[in-house]
Amino acid sequence: MTRIRTRQVTVLAPVLAAALLTGCGVLPAMPGPTPTGFVPSEVPAPAPTATGNLSPDGFDAAQRMAVRIRNVGCGSVSTGSGFAVDAQTLITNRHVVAESAELQLSTYDGRDLAATTASTAELADLAIVRTTDELPAVPELADADPAPGDTVSVVGYPQGGRLTVTSGKVIGGTTDPLNENLGEVLVTDAEVEPGSSGSAVLDAQGRVVGVVYAKNSVNQSFIVPVSTLRTMLADTGSFVDAPSCAG
Template sequence: MTRHSRPARCVLVAGGTAVLTALTGCAALPDPPPPVPTSVVPTVAPAPAAAADGTQLSPDGFDAAQRMAVRIRNIGCGALSTGSGFALDEHTLVTNRHVVADSAELQLSTYDGRDVAAEAASTAGLADLAVVRTVDALPAAPVLAEADPQVGDAVTVVGYPLGRQLTVTDGRVVGAVTDPLNENLGEVLVTDAPVEPGSSGSAALDAQGQVIGVVYAKNADGMSFLVPVSTLRAMLGDDAAFAPAPTCG
């Protein structure tokens, strides 16, 4: 998908009773946004066979963003799907739980076409988050923002929709709702930054290029959903938050 400026488009992925899509979608929300989305599911795209052409990030910010983004192919037992992720440090990346679960093999690649060997994946029980340890070094890691963004703040999503080329899409935080897929999680952020299937696990960045959330779903109305950075920080700081990811074998 090439970059969209407005309005945002989203993709649904089966896997939940509510009609929400795990990924990030976009579409202007009414004011205020609906308390509960009409449709919610995790976002995983069938593997396929669009590049960024503009963003509210500075040129340096875009260069840093593309270097930390990772494309993920989940080779399952008889199935193949794609998602996105981003480096947390030299040998660790963050993505969604539904992107890495039920895999026989995870194939990772960077913006410059380099393959990165995955060593082990762990998934969180509370939020749709996962961490993957890598054998090979990742090109670069972003800074995690200290606080969640406010309504109206700029957001840029960096990932690999449909498993294709790196895509950067811009939007704004339009509200917050109780997570429709993980009710015990609490509030998640709603944005209007465009996304497609395969964007699950993408980093959502602020105007300074810091991570303010992780894309995990969108709904039929084009609203995209982010696990906020405060939740990501809390999960990463809890030794008991992650367990070995389930495999298809």
């Protein structure tokens, strides 16, 4: 797999009610320049569209499994994204649900969902949220990680706004710049923004191939690959209760 160096990295959960970007981190630049030869300049990345590179049926399924997450903390409010993995379980990022007093969930059509518990992974920036209500749709997890050059679509709620799908290509792999013990993560040129944290990354068949959690200073997005997600979901000891600001 093509490997790249990373630059400054920012997690993607924006704080809406506080001046400081609590919950958002910035890393110092990694040594050396970022290579430029992985996506040929004569082949531009796909432009974002209403459905990304998904078929109409694929987009319909994607929007029904995507959930907006509002983290009401003690003195701050932030937003993120998530997606279903079974009828009452969401996947999102650890930093999306950390230090919350209340998690507010809603679907693309404005339906509110009640959250019961949240658990975070100790190894990667992943979290599980359980719901009382059933989720509208559950996607299929891909059997393998995407390869460099594969087209992927990101489905989420950037800036806590309306559901958005953007598309791009997998550039390669790199050592996780935020969780050094995790190992390799994937890098894409799919456009993401604060609030995209926890978004599902889908292949052309609408299968989940990863989870967005950060981007760097040159607008490349970082994703936890589906192989890591599968491994952690199969290990009941991978997740612990999410930290709460309510004490």
